Amino acid sequence: MNKNSCAVITGVAGFIGSNLADSLIKEGYKVIGIDNLSHGIKSQVPSEVEFYDLDIRSKDIYPLFREGDFVFHLAAISSISDCQKDPIEASDINITGAINVFEAAYQAGVKKVIYAETSALYEGIDVFPTSEMRIAPKSFYAFSKACENLFAEGYKNFRGLTMIGLRYFNVYGYRQDYRRTIPPVISSFIIKLLKKESPIIYGDGSKKRDFIYVDDVNDFHLLCLKDDRVNNKIFNLGSGESHSVLEVYEKIKEILKVDIKPIFQKDLEGDEIRKTLADITEAKKIGWTPKKNFTEGLEDMVRYIKAEIKKGNIV
Ligand SMILES: NC(=O)c1ccc[n+]([C@@H]2O[C@H](COP(=O)([O-])OP(=O)(O)OC[C@H]3O[C@@H](n4cnc5c(N)ncnc54)[C@H](O)[C@@H]3O)[C@@H](O)[C@H]2O)c1
Structure with a gap:
């Protein structure tokens, strides 16, 4: 199936996006990548990616989704301290930008949108390991991701878009x-x-x-494309340590x-x-388990x- 499948990645020049692009290309997917290079680096985008230097808030991104079967929405201001310094920019990119991506995906009729949430949504929770059941954001970064989560819910309920939220813990790696x-x-x-x-x-x-290796995260990304049990759910992606x-x-x-x-x-x-500390029971139910010691x-x-x-x- 992946021979003819195409994935659109926003934030493709960033840490997780560029690693994801590598995995998808290895699996035979066509990859269309979007990044405005505000933090990402063009040289780390694999050469096979059809790359567009565009802002996720722009309407120019819409035509790029027409060929996409799957969308990974990763572009964001991902640093807590940057969001604390500039909450207006944080909300513009992490909320308005995300909605623009969801709308573009909806208008193009893509099969699934997999988007980045964060363990920061649990900032106010002191139950460990923490399950996906409840969130308690406290920083501007987490507030912006909580709004993204609500709009994802809206696109699922009112537009019928298949949404999968990935709550990354501290991802590290290449x-x-x-x-x-x-x-x-x-x-x-x-x-x-x-x-x-x-x-x-x-x-x-x-x-x-809770630190999780980027290859383990990518294993789950690939599962999202192949397994429909993930549809319309939210998953913690941590190591459980x-x-x-x-x-x-x-x-x-x-x-x-x-x-x-x-x-x-x-x-x-x-x-x-x-x-x-992530409770990873839900991700394990799909057959995923973190491998990197x-x-x-x-x-x-x-x-x-x-x-x-x-x-x-x-x-
Ligand atoms: N790395 C982690 O540990 C971690 C943990 C929790 C959540 N996340 C989330 O995962 C996603 C990816 O994180 P990352 O670590 O790869 O971050 P990153 O900063 O390395 O990558 C984000 C990319 O988005 C791009 N970008 C930012 N604003 C943009 C805009 N307006 N238009 C187009 N592109 C834009 C940047 O240039 C960058 O390449 C983010 O949404 C982040 O919030 C990451």
């Missing part, structure tokens, strides 16, 4: 965006330690996160065989949540960052 002002912990620790500098830990390091920031730091220090002390700074606004995942990340340094991409 092409994780280390260029951000405040990079995700794993990349930031590795980069600093390789440079023999002290990494910054925001808070006291006791915050725990939590690691504290300090634990991550210690593990990376061990892999790199260095002993450098971190610098502690106050928590970032909007990112104070103490713990995330956390230490092996960190070793892969070290190899990736070292290769980026060698290429001169990280100075």
Whole structure:
């Protein structure tokens, strides 16, 4: 079936989108990719992707969906601190942009829309592991994703569009965006330690996160296309394990065989949540299970960052 199937990916030049494009191409799908390159990088979009440098808020994206059987909507401002700084831009892209994508998908008559939600929707919940049953957003980023979730519900109920929401926990792996002002912990620790500098830990390091490897996430993406049991549902995509920031730091220090002390700074606004831990029962019911062991995942990340340094991409 995938020989003639086409997937449209928004945010294709970003971390998850570019990895997803690789997987879909390997599986024989045609991929049409949209990204305005505000955070994404053109060179990490696989050459086989039919790429369009467009903004998801533009009407120019509509014709691109006509050939699409499936849509992955990933484009967003994905950093909590960027959304805290500029809630207007966050809502414009993460809400209005998402609605424009849903409308384009609806008008084109695509089979399924798979869109990115986030574990940040559980910011106010302290029941662990956390199931998909209830959300309690607290930051501007999470508010914007909660609105996206409501509009997805509307497109399902009023337009009959098949919607699948993926609640990613902390995804890490190849092409994780280390260029951000405040990079995700794993990349930031590795980069600093390789440079023999002290990494910054925001808070006291006791915050725990559920880290999930990008290949595991991609396994679920592929299941979404092949298995209709996912239709009109929401899934947590995490590993079902939590690691504290300090634990991550210690593990990376061990892999790199260095002993450098971190610098502690106050928590970032909007990112104070103490713990995330996914209940992945629903995703497991579809036959998915995360395969990557956390230490092996960190070793892969070290190899990736070292290769980026060698290429001169990280100075
Ligand atoms: N990476 C994670 O751990 C994680 C966790 C939870 C949720 N998510 C969600 O998953 C999705 C993908 O995340 P990611 O880590 O790959 O993020 P990313 O920032 O690497 O990728 C997002 C891409 O969207 C593009 N984009 C932003 N605004 C756009 C616009 N107006 N028009 C067109 N393109 C635009 C950016 O240029 C970027 O390439 C996002 O929706 C994010 O909120 C990610």
